Amino acid sequence: MSPVPSPCIEIKPVLPADVPAIAALAREIWQATYPGIITQEQIDFMLEQRYGHERLYDDLEDAHKWLDQAFVDQRRIGFAFSEIYKGEFKLDKLYIHPDLQRQGVGGRLIAHVAERARRLGHPCVILAVNKRNTAAINSYRKYGFAVREAIVDDIGHGFVMDDFIMEKML
Numbered sequence: 001m002s003p004v005p006s007p008c009i010e011i012k013p014v015l016p017a018d019v020p021a022i023a024a025l026a027r028e029i030w031q032a033t034y035p036g037i038i039t040q041e042q043i044d045f046m047l048e049q050r051y052g053h054e055r056l057y058d059d060l061e062d063a064h065k066w067l068d069q070a071f072v073d074q075r076r077i078g079f080a081f082s083e084i085y086k087g088e089f090k091l092d093k094l095y096i097h098p099d100l101q102r103q104g105v106g107g108r109l110i111a112h113v114a115e116r117a118r119r120l121g122h123p124c125v126i127l128a129v130n131k132r133n134t135a136a137i138n139s140y141r142k143y144g145f146a147v148r149e150a151i152v153d154d155i156g157h158g159f160v161m162d163d164f165i166m167e168k169m170l
């Protein structure tokens with residue numbers, strides 16, 4: 001049997017014209033990820049809060065935020081958003097389409113974001129991940145993140161984020 005070829009991964013900045021496609025991709029990946037972790041009501045609330053088109057256009061205008069998207073064989077399959085948050089460099093969102101998970105795309109996006117943090121002089125990259133999102137926690141550990149603390153963050157409307165804060169030293 002011939003070996004499976006590794007995918008051709010391209011990382012590009014998100015542009016305003018990409019916003020509807022990013023929002024749709026986010027919904028598809030969230031629906032494949034979060035049922036069983038958070039309620040459907042919380043999924044809908046958080047998608048609207050974080051991926052509403054106006055919110056994404058605002059993010060693109062923000063000098064302290066970076067929105068990167070990944071393509072495999074020219075298909076848009078994932079994205080990573082990073083930002084300066086309370087003085088630290090944060091990987092704020094990392095989502096890969098289920099069809100292409102476990103093929104190294106998440107790792108490539110983490111490396112891309114970590115390189116930006118290093119260039120800007122930050123000593124580490126932090127992120128927040130739901131305590132029950134075991135697959136993601138495993139992948140962050142694989143790429144050098146360790147749990148720094150456990151938090152419960154009230155995000156309004158009766159919802160909380162029950163997260164680990166993880167950090168990767170650079």
Ligand SMILES: CC(C)(COP(=O)(O)OP(=O)(O)OC[C@H]1O[C@@H](n2cnc3c(N)ncnc32)[C@H](O)[C@@H]1OP(=O)(O)O)[C@@H](O)C(=O)NCCC(=O)NCCS
Pocket residue numbers: 029033094095096097100101102103104105106107108128129130133134135136138139140142
């Ligand atoms: C978590 C995620 C971003 C990782 O990206 P990826 O491209 O799949 O990851 P990579 O191929 O670079 O690394 C794979 C590692 O991630 C972990 N992993 C990813 N998906 C997994 C799964 N379904 N089950 C178990 N481990 C998984 C494993 O540690 C795996 O390493 P291995 O294949 O050597 O065992 C991606 O799987 C994803 O988008 N998941 C759903 C959305 C999500 O939970 N995002 C994070 C929110 S904080």
